[in-house]
Amino acid sequence: MNEQVQTPTRRTRRARREHVYLDERTGWWIADYVDAWGHRKRVKAARTREAAVQVRRKLLDEVDRQKAGVGLTEEIAFPQLVALYRQNVLEGGAKTPKTVLFEKAILPMFEAEFGKRRMIEIRPQDVEAFQARRAREVKAATVNRQMNILRCLFRKAVEWNYLIESPARRVKRLREENTKFRYLTPEEAERLVRSCGRHLRPVVLTALHSGLRLGEDLALQWGDIDFDRGILTVRNGKNGRMRHVPLNRTLTEALRGVRRLVGCPHVFCRADGIPYASVKVGFIAARKRAGLDDVRFHDLRHTFASWLVIKGEPLTVVKELLGHASFEMTLRYAHLAPNQKVQAVGRLDEVVQKGLLREPVGTPVAHEPLVGRAG
Numbered sequence: 063m064n065e066q067v068q069t070p071t072r073r074t075r076r077a078r079r080e081h082v083y084l085d086e087r088t089g090w091w092i093a094d095y096v097d098a099w100g101h102r103k104r105v106k107a108a109r110t111r112e113a114a115v116q117v118r119r120k121l122l123d124e125v126d127r128q129k130a131g132v133g134l135t136e137e138i139a140f141p142q143l144v145a146l147y148r149q150n151v152l153e154g155g156a157k158t159p160k161t162v163l164f165e166k167a168i169l170p171m172f173e174a175e176f177g178k179r180r181m182i183e184i185r186p187q188d189v190e191a192f193q194a195r196r197a198r199e200v201k202a203a204t205v206n207r208q209m210n211i212l213r214c215l216f217r218k219a220v221e222w223n224y225l226i227e228s229p230a231r232r233v234k235r236l237r238e239e240n241t242k243f244r245y246l247t248p249e250e251a252e253r254l255v256r257s258c259g260r261h262l263r264p265v266v267l268t269a270l271h272s273g274l275r276l277g278e279d280l281a282l283q284w285g286d287i288d289f290d291r292g293i294l295t296v297r298n299g300k301n302g303r304m305r306h307v308p309l310n311r312t313l314t315e316a317l318r319g320v321r322r323l324v325g326c327p328h329v330f331c332r333a334d335g336i337p338y339a340s341v342k343v344g345f346i347a348a349r350k351r352a353g354l355d356d357v358r359f360h361d362l363r364h365t366f367a368s369w370l371v372i373k374g375e376p377l378t379v380v381k382e383l384l385g386h387a388s389f390e391m392t393l394r395y396a397h398l399a400p401n402q403k404v405q406a407v408g409r410l411d412e413v414v415q416k417g418l419l420r421e422p423v424g425t426p427v428a429h430e431p432l433v434g435r436a437g
Contacts, residue, residue, distance in 0.1 A: 093118035245368040273366035
């Protein structure tokens with residue numbers, strides 16, 4: 063008896079060229095194609111196969127346009143883009159002076175990496191190679207901050223129509239190890255405050271009792287403080303978001319003790335009304351007198367958050383007070399409140415005591431041998 067061997071069906075050339083398939087879960091036809099950067103993409107195209115095929119053809123036409131550079135304003139090299147970025151972005155006044163100085167120091171490194179290549183010649187592989195090399199030289203957090211500038215640079219190239227798509231768009235950020243941080247004990251904090259000079263003490267107390275970053279602390283104005291309502295407002299936070307921090311008694315007394323100059327809006331400023339640009343020298347001297355050489359000013363912010371968590375405040379409240387953009391940043395303090403986990407699980411005892419779990423749930427387990435079943 064001859065067995066018929068069923069040969070597997072093969073996709074025709076047309077089927078591969080018009081590759082669309084039905085997602086049975088959603089009912090959408092999916093278009094499967096490779097973009098200009100060599101990445102395979104699957105997008106919801108249409109409700110019918112014929113319409114999905116047309117959508118995919120349009121996507122492939124756009125890929126061809128991207129590869130050919132059609133539709134761009136003009137073809138420029140990387141050094142020209144950096145020069146435009148310096149002129150239009152860094153010197154445009156939209157960024158803080160500190161950010162401008164930081165980015166100006168980083169841009170030459172990008173120019174050395176990408177040389178005089180044309181913008182359309184820079185591929186995602188080139189960006190990933192740069193990131194990998196920097197990761198071998200410095201910490202992941204440093205690499206991510208440098209990559210943020212590079213991404214901004216390429217986004218501007220897309221915005222100015224020198225690129226169709228940023229080659230850094232799909233390059234993933236490196237994972238940072240932010241679990242380790244330093245926070246002060248109440249005794250250390252008191253020692254540090256006592257070691258501060260008269261002008262520095264309210265700055266340090268503000269950071270300890272509000273969690274403000276150094277830049278937010280020094281930028282504080284009298285209009286941001288409402289003593290009647292007991293609210294401190296941070297208007298220009300790191301993420302561009304405004305937030306409100308309640309004033310406790312210690313912080314209220316410290317701010318009321320700051321000498322207020324007539325006509326000067328700044329809280330922390332010199333005798334001529336110019337706000338402090340830095341407190342680095344005074345802080346280093348104060349921590350040395352206190353015997354806390356390993357403490358940075360940013361650790362005062364960590365101290366504020368740590369004390370709140372240790373006292374049992376929910377992480378959601380800490381997140382709002384700190385102005386974190388993501389909850390992941392706040393989770394670094396979660397290990398400081400192990401008792402909260404114990405208390406949370408302990409609440410299940412209340413359920414048992416009320417008899418809610420005394421009745422069996424589901425199918426009971428048979429403890430007697432079954433009768434009447436063939437062995």
